[in-house]
Amino acid sequence: MRSPDVIAVRxxxxxxxxxxxxxxxxxxxxxxxxxxxxxxxxGFSFFQxxxxxxxxxxxxxxxxxxxxxxxxxxxxxxxxxxxFYVTVTLLFPFVAIRxxxxxxxxxxxxxxxxxxxxxxxxxxxxAAAIAGAWLIxxxxxxxxxxxxxLLGGHLHALETLNLLLxxxxxxxxxxxxALFAAAITESSATAAIVTLAVTIGxxxxxxxxxxxxGLAEWVSRLSLTQTLRPFEQGLFSLGLVLGGLATIVGxxxxxxxxxxxxxxxxxxxxxxxxxxxxxxxxxLLVAQLRITIDVTEDRxxxxxxxxxxxxxxxxxxxxxxxHLAPEDPRxxxxxxxxxxxxxxxxxxxxxxxxxxxxxxxxxxxxxxxxIEYAYAGRTDKSRSxxxxxxxxxxxxxARVPPPTPIAGEDYPGYPLVTNAALVLPWFFxxxxxxxxxxWWWSRRAxxxxxxxCQGGES
Amino acid sequence: xxxxxxALDLVVEHAPPLLRVTGLTKRYGxxxxxxxxxxxxxxxxxxxxxxxxxxxxxxxxxxxxxxVPVEAGELMWRGAPSRSxxxxxxxxxxxxxxxxxxxxxxxxxxxxxxxxHGRTQREVAETVNAVGLALVLRKRVHTLSKGxxxxxMLALALLTPQPLLLMDEPFDGFDLRQTRDxxxxxxxxxxxxxxxxxxxxxxxxxERVCDRFVLLADGAVRGTGTLEELxxxxxxxxxxxxxxxxxxx
Numbered sequence: 282m283r284s285p286d287v288i289a290v291r292x293x294x295x296x297x298x299x300x301x302x303x304x305x306x307x308x309x310x311x312x313x314x315x316x317x318x319x320x321x322x323x324g325f326s327f328f329q330x331x332x333x334x335x336x337x338x339x340x341x342x343x344x345x346x347x348x349x350x351x352x353x354x355x356x357x358x359x360x361x362x363x364x365f366y367v368t369v370t371l372l373f374p375f376v377a378i379r380x381x382x383x384x385x386x387x388x389x390x391x392x393x394x395x396x397x398x399x400x401x402x403x404x405x406x407x408a409a410a411i412a413g414a415w416l417i418x419x420x421x422x423x424x425x426x427x428x429x430x431l432l433g434g435h436l437h438a439l440e441t442l443n444l445l446l447x448x449x450x451x452x453x454x455x456x457x458x459a460l461f462a463a464a465i466t467e468s469s470a471t472a473a474i475v476t477l478a479v480t481i482g483x484x485x486x487x488x489x490x491x492x493x494x495g496l497a498e499w500v501s502r503l504s505l506t507q508t509l510r511p512f513e514q515g516l517f518s519l520g521l522v523l524g525g526l527a528t529i530v531g532x533x534x535x536x537x538x539x540x541x542x543x544x545x546x547x548x549x550x551x552x553x554x555x556x557x558x559x560x561x562x563x564x565l566l567v568a569q570l571r572i573t574i575d576v577t578e579d580r581x582x583x584x585x586x587x588x589x590x591x592x593x594x595x596x597x598x599x600x601x602x603x604h605l606a607p608e609d610p611r612x613x614x615x616x617x618x619x620x621x622x623x624x625x626x627x628x629x630x631x632x633x634x635x636x637x638x639x640x641x642x643x644x645x646x647x648x649x650x651x652i653e654y655a656y657a658g659r660t661d662k663s664r665s666x667x668x669x670x671x672x673x674x675x676x677x678x679a680r681v682p683p684p685t686p687i688a689g690e691d692y693p694g695y696p697l698v699t700n701a702a703l704v705l706p707w708f709f710x711x712x713x714x715x716x717x718x719x720w721w722w723s724r725r726a727x728x729x730x731x732x733x734c735q736g737g738e739s
Numbered sequence: 740x741x742x743x744x745x746a747l748d749l750v751v752e753h754a755p756p757l758l759r760v761t762g763l764t765k766r767y768g769x770x771x772x773x774x775x776x777x778x779x780x781x782x783x784x785x786x787x788x789x790x791x792x793x794x795x796x797x798x799x800x801x802x803x804x805x806x807v808p809v810e811a812g813e814l815m816w817r818g819a820p821s822r823s824x825x826x827x828x829x830x831x832x833x834x835x836x837x838x839x840x841x842x843x844x845x846x847x848x849x850x851x852x853x854x855x856h857g858r859t860q861r862e863v864a865e866t867v868n869a870v871g872l873a874l875v876l877r878k879r880v881h882t883l884s885k886g887x888x889x890x891x892m893l894a895l896a897l898l899t900p901q902p903l904l905l906m907d908e909p910f911d912g913f914d915l916r917q918t919r920d921x922x923x924x925x926x927x928x929x930x931x932x933x934x935x936x937x938x939x940x941x942x943x944x945x946e947r948v949c950d951r952f953v954l955l956a957d958g959a960v961r962g963t964g965t966l967e968e969l970x971x972x973x974x975x976x977x978x979x980x981x982x983x984x985x986x987x988x
Contacts, residue, residue, distance in 0.1 A: 297854040301840070301847075308842040389839045391806055392895070395827045396855055543823050545808040726844055726877040 293397045295406070302380060302410035309379045312414050313720040315372040316421070317713050319365065323421040324708020326364035327428070330357045331701040338696030348694035352579055354440045357429055359513050362448055365422040366509065369415075369452055370484070374476035376414050377459035380407040381536070382469030394541050404460065404537045408529075411456035415449065424712060428704060435695035437578040440515055447512025450525040454505055455480060457532035464536035480505065515577030520570035527567060531560025573625055579692035584622055587684035588672055595656070595679050598629040602653040604646075607634060611650065614666040622668070654678060755818050757782040757934055758803075758830075758903065763812030765795075765802055765958075772798045773809070774959040780903070780936055785929045787949030788938040789984060795958035796938035797835065800905045803936070804832035831899040835907035835938075838888050841881035845872065845891055848880060852898045863898070869924060870894045885912035893921065897928065904928070907938045922948045946980040956988040 306312055334356040341347035384390040393403060430436060455476070462475035486504040501507070508525055511518045538544075538552045575582035583589055601620065605612040612634075623630050650664050654671075656678040663674055676683045756779035765773040772795050780786050788796045801807040803814065805823035814821045816829050840848050849872075853863045867873050870890040875883055883891065889912040896904050909925065910918045925948055929935055939945040945952065952969065954962040962969055962983070970976050973986045 293855055297851050301843075301851050304843065304847065305840065383842075384840075387839075387841060388834055388837050389841075391801075391832070391834050392837070392839050394806070395804065395831055397827070398855075543805040543808055727846070 295402070298396075298398060298402070298406045299409055302406045303413050305383070306376060306380060306410050306414045307723045309376075309383070311372075311376045311379050312417060313716065315368065315376055315418060316716045318372065319368045319418065319421045320708050320713045320716065322368055323361060323364045323425060324704060324712070327357070327361045327425040327708070328701055328704045330360040331429075331432070331699065331704065335698045335701075338698045341694070341696045342698070345693075348696045349579075349692050351694040351696045352577075352581075352692075353429070353435050353695055354437070354444070354515060354577065357434065358426075358436075358441065358444055361425045362422055362444060362513075365419075365448065366451065369418065369448070369455060370480045371477075373415070373418065373452060373455050374459045374462075374473055374480065376418070377411045377456040378463045378469050378472045378476065380410050380414075381460060381463035381540075382472050385463065385466075386468055390540075391542065394543075400540050401534075401537045404533050404540060407460060408453075408456065408533055411460065412449075412453060415452040415456065418452075419445075419448075420716070421708065421712060424707070428707065432697070432699045432701070434697050434699070439576040440578060443515065443517050443576045444512050446517070446522070447509050450512075450522065450529075451505065451508050453529050454508060454525060454532075457529040457536075458505075461532045461536045461539075464539040511573070514582060515575060516582055517574040517576050519572040519574075520567050523567040523570065524564045527560060527563040531556060531563070534560070571624060575625070579694075582622065582625070584626065584668055584672065585686060587687050588668075589626055591676070591681065591684040592623070592626045592672075593628075595627060595675075595681075596629070597657045597679070598631065599623070599627055599675070600631045600633070600655040602633045602635055602655070604635045604648050604651045604653075611666055615652065618666055619668050619671050756780060756815075757817060758821075759815040759818075760803065761813045761815070763799070763802055763809055763814075765798055765807060765809045772958050773802060773812075774957070776812070776955075776958070776960050778953045778960060778963050780934060781951075782902075782934055783929060783932055784950040785925060785935045785937065785948060787945040787952045788936060788955060789940075789942060789945050789952050789980070790955035791940060794940075794955040796940070796955055797907055798958075799955070800832055800907055800936070800938055801834075804830060804905055806832065827901075829901055830903035830905055831896060831901040832905040833892050833896045833907060833909070835911060836885075836888075837892060838880050838883065839892070839895065841879070843880055844876075845878055845880060845883070846876040848891065849876075849894060849898070852895050856898055856900055858898050866894050866897045869897065871920075886914075886917060889913065893924070902932075903934045903936065905936045905938075908940065909937055910939065910941065910944050918944060942979070942981045942984060952980065954984055954987055961987040 334351070334353075337356070338348075338351060341351055381390075384393055394400065396403075398406075426436065426441070458479050459472065459476045462472040462479075463469065466472045466475060483504040483506050486501050487506045489501075508521065511521055534556050535553055538549055538556060573582075580586070584592065601623075603612065603615065603620075605615070620632055624632075651662050652664065652671075653660055653662050654674060656675065657680075659678045661674050661678055663671060665671055673683055758780040760779070761777045763773050763776040764771070776795075776799060778786075788799060790796050798807060802809050802812075803826070805826035808823075814826075821829065840851075843851075849863055849867065853859075858866075867876065870893045872887065872890050872894055875887050880888065880891065889909070893909065896906065910921060913921055922944070925935060925937070929950075937945070937949065939949070946966065951965050952963065953960055954969075962972060964972065966980060966983075969980070969983045969987075970978055973983050975982055975986060978986070
């Protein structure tokens with residue numbers, strides 16, 4: 282027997298804890314079941330995307346204008362990862378909850394919290410295991426990308442990485458919600474209900490409230506699904522990434538506060554309120570960051586390069602007054618085609634939305650539909666939602682000549698007509714089989730140098 | 740089993756207690772689970788928390804380990820106050836009937852605990868031999884019988900370095916012969932210098948393995964001391980622990 286001493290505060294290795302957490306997820310059925318379900322869902326979406334992209338490509342083969350509209354980001358990546366997103370939304374919570382839920386249900390948590398790790402370290406290890414599980418869950422979608430390349434498809438590195446980053450952020454958000462739910466509830470089933478209420482509630486917010494004016498519009502922005510939108514549009518938004526990370530860290534901190542059974546519930550509640558307030562303030566703060574980068578190859582979120590340079594040189598404040606209701610399709614067009622691009626390129630731009638009521642009741646108002654631009658003491662009006670009309674108007678206000686277009690910057694488009702015959706056998710047969718084999722392999726007993734005999738249970 | 744009662748009495752008389760518990764109180768709603776529980780634990784002894792089911796033994800152990808918040812009470816470790824968050828540095832609590840990480844292989848659970856606590860492969864092998872786990876190392880925890888699950892928990896406790904071990908019903912799931920073996924192991928652990936607090940509801944088992952006793956009923960301490968001291972308190976000079984318990988509760 283070993284001599285007893287009070288444990289000195291020492292550095293306990295993290296590696297065994299991380300390995301245990303990852304094995305905990307790999308040992309369960311949830312991850313493997315999700316992977317097996319994900320294969321046909323992602324595979325079928327990918328197959329359909331290739332088919333539709335091929336049909337569009339066939340008609341664009343001899344027309345450059347049509348070909349330039351064929352981007353793999355819209356045609357292949359977003360639909361394929363859309364299927365991945367659906368599966369992650371509905372099934373990933375069950376994988377993430379397992380990281381903590383099983384230990385709570387079986388009482389093993391009482392052993393875990395006695396180990397020489399900080400509670401926050403335990404949660405970080407679990408979050409790392411959840412991130413590892415998300416990476417494993419990515420296998421079907423990544424195999425789709427490899428398939429696309431093998432078929433001769435084009436992938437733009439920045440667009441693809443940005444989309445992956447968006448899905449990583451979304452996956453970690455789901456994981457953090459699940460971890461927090463597992464920390465505050467006593468059973469995995471209850472944690473699953475709480476997490477699905479958040480994820481499916483996000484969908485409802487998205488469908489029911491998006492585009493609605495006022496408070497409904499603000500509430501719809503709380504949807505987790507909104508996190509993905511800019512990434513799918515090829516935008517890297519620093520504020521969104523930092524806001525997402527702050528939310529993930531905040532949820533992980535809340536899970537840490539609720540993990541230890543020895544802390545009185547009142548103390549947990551008070552600390553949680555403080556943590557939620559700090560997290561909320563941080564999210565609001567980083568939401569003010571308006572740094573976004575257009576990472577698309579076709580520069581869809583930016584004006585032509587010559588205009589970008591000319592507009593970036595305008596230093597005076599630009600004030601835009603829009604007489605449109607937010608749910609008016611013209612306002613949606615204007616925001617997408619002009620306003621959001623101006624916000625990114627101009628150093629000082631302010632947008633006032635004057636009509637806040639429903640556009641249906643405004644039809645008799647003569648000024649409804651007008652957009653007023655004020656720059657350097659001069660004003661002008663327009664009803665157009667196209668940058669081709671609005672940019673010359675702005676150059677006129679700024680008294681600068683319109684820039685000469687830069688030749689050779691047109692996006693060529695990447696049409697591809699290909700035979701996707703092997704896609705379905707891969708996603709419906711070979712890949713599930715490989716996953717099943719990996720599942721079996723992960724459950725093998727390791728070799729051990731410890732004394733062991735063949736035998737059974739007593 | 741050799742019991743060095745006389746030597747231990749000398750130690751108890753002169754050394755300050757390893758752990759002193761004063762006024763520990765815990766309520767679940769209106770029900771009082773622990774009613775101002777006070778007692779001491781001395782270094783190197785095996786202390787039995789004795790009481791029927793529902794007496795508050797498990798709550799007391801979890802409160803000592805800092806795993807259950809309490810309304811009142813104080814713990815002094817070697818004469819200094821011990822905060823709840825610091826308990827894991829001085830004591831390790833082994834819950835009753837637990838199958839830790841039940842989807843994991845036994846060998847992996849042992850290796851995890853050993854690595855975390857800086858134990859060598861040789862020490863793990865010694866522990867495996869000491870508790871008789873070699874047969875089931877490559878089995879998953881959920882497939883173990885109750886006896887082997889209990890051995891695994893014992894092995895985990897032996898791999899921890901804390902000077903005080905709190906064990907809830909450590910003999911549950913063992914047959915007569917196995918119980919005697921585990922009692923022998925418990926005595927060897929105590930003779931190596933570790934201190935053990937065992938919650939036991941089988942009074943005959945407690946009488947055979949413990950040096951001193953804390954008798955609990957309805958969350959309150961009804962008596963403390965060695966068997967001889969309890970006999971003297973109750974004036975039942977040749978009584979068994981069972982007779983004494985019935986007399987005091």
